[in-house]
Amino acid sequence: MQKAVSLSERKKFSVPVNKILPFLIPIIVILAWQVSSSLGWLSSSILPSPLAVLQDGITLTASGELPKNLSVSLYRATVGLLIGGGIGFLLGFINGMSNTCRMLFDSSIQMFRNIPHLALIPLIILWLGINESAKISLVAIGTMFPVYINTFHGIRSVDPDLLEMGKSYELSKKQLFFKIIFPSALPQILVGIRYALGVMWTTLIVAETISANSGIGYMANNAEDFMDMETVILCIVVYAILGKISDLVAKSFESILLDWQKTGRSKA
Structure with missing residues (x-):
């Protein structure tokens, strides 16, 4: 009995290996980075130590500069x-549901999708100036296409047998969409959103280094002008953390919204 209790207690306080492994390589890299800096193998003018970057982050947070730009x-x-x-x-839904709309719009959308959206920066600045609308528009253009292409293909890839079964049960078009089409397309739509999150941060980095006076990208660009390597590295780390957090949020939504798939598999 005592053995059983001790084993259950041990399980309660033990940390699963799959929770530790994702952090193993980043921890090793940071430790190696710090040791190399402490031993003088890395010059602080080229790559400051993690502790120096952390101290810079604390200073900028205390001054309010980092929270404001973040x-x-x-x-x-x-x-x-x-x-x-x-x-x-919206475009993916319309083109996926209607063959007429697909033939009318999809070819033009695909043509614009193949234009690198960052190449539009000079045009956007000429049209919208250098204010907030220009930066937001650039992010919107970059994130639109991953969501579109995955929504479109998600809807077009719905199993025809499921649609036939829904029609045989005399489901209305609205019921067909919410009970069959949308749930079937949802996994691919969420993949598109997850990919769009990565494009969002990549686009924002570039947008905030061009004629900006605020934001994390502006902080990095300004620090580069003054050769402030601690702040430059800090901004890169902040972007990496933001990207990781947004990816975790997207994965959480996937696990919540697609819980029915796991339930279906476990029953099967």
Whole structure:
């Protein structure tokens, strides 16, 4: 009995290996980086130590500069994603559901999709100037196409047998969409959103280094002018953390919204 209790207690406090492994390589890299800096193998003018970057982050947080610029970047990224993702989903839904709309719009959308959206920066600056709308528009353009292409293919890839079965049960078009088409397309739509999140941060980095006066990208660009390597590395780390957090949020939504798939597999 005592053995059973001790084993259960041990299981309660033990950390699963799959929770540790994702952090193993980053921890090893940071430790090797710090040791190399401490031993003088890495010059601080080329690559400051993790502790120096951390100290710089604490200083900028205490002064309010980092939180202020971080909030600006989050605002631009969120609004751009909502606009671009919303348009991409709407176009993907319309073209996926209607053959007429697909023939009318899809070819033109695919043509514009193959234009690198960052190449539009000079044009966007000429049209919208260097204010917030230009940066948000650039993020929206970058995030629109991943959501569009995955929504479109998700809807077009719905199993025809499921649609036939729904029609045999005399489901209305609305019921067909919400009970069969949308749930079947949802996994691919979520993949598109997850990919769009990566494009969102990549686009924002570039947008905030061009004629900006706020944001994390502006901080990095400004620090580069003054050869402030600690702040440059800090901004890169902040972008990496933001990207990881947004990816974890997307994965959480996937696990919640696609829970029915796991339930179906376990029953099978």
